[in-house]
Amino acid sequence: MLSAVPGPVEGLSYLPDFISIADEAHLLSKIEEIGGVELDSAAGQRIYRDRGTCAGWKDLNGRRSMYFGGTILPRTSTLVPVAMPPFMQASYPHILDKIAQLGLYDTCKTSRPNHVLLNEYLPGQGIAAHEDGDAYHPVVCTLSLGSGTILELYEYEGQATEEARTILPDPIMSIYAERRSLLVLSGAAYTACLHGIAARQVDSAEQIQRCANVRAGLTSSALPASQDVDRRRRVSLTMRHVPKVKRLL
């Protein structure tokens, strides 16, 4: 069940074991296939697989990322749609159908996300505190594959104005995103806060125990209590709904 995470910021929900171990392995291998460049050993040539639905991995600030669903025109926040790869939409493990069933996107035209951003984090990598912005319906779902991590929420200092906004250095709330879990950011968590992931090799037992969903007992029973956890390669799928979609002729 998707549970609201109690804490100082409203709008965070968490669902451990959203997908099975087999689903996770399947998704990771499909992502590898669609994102990767393979060397054809016989011909000694690089071959690109199925590029109809995705442009493959791109380096972004030292991390790799790619997206499904199309590109978003920055000036107008309009999605130029491209079909999702089958493993997201039409076939097993039917991730977007599972998301639709949660009812989070019932007010959106398609009742489900229409854009997916994938980020790859190697141990030691993170993402600086940021806001996702207003191109999206303010409900964002993140599925974690391969490794857990800690997502931290930050706030701006005092009565921040658009021009001079200082981010308070200490996170106001943190969440342990286990592998195979779904984390939902909405409400104030989406509109009033920033979020980021510290670039670390290890999440200490203390840091994990401080996470609001761990404290509230919302994590999977497989989470080791009071143990440091080495980060492994994590691939996150951040699923969003872009309300403005360009009509293709």
Ligand SMILES: O=C(O)CCC(=O)C(=O)O
């Ligand atoms: O990888 C994550 O869990 C967070 C990704 C994120 O915040 C983003 O892509 O906007």
Ligand SMILES: [Fe+2]
């Ligand atoms: Fe984000």
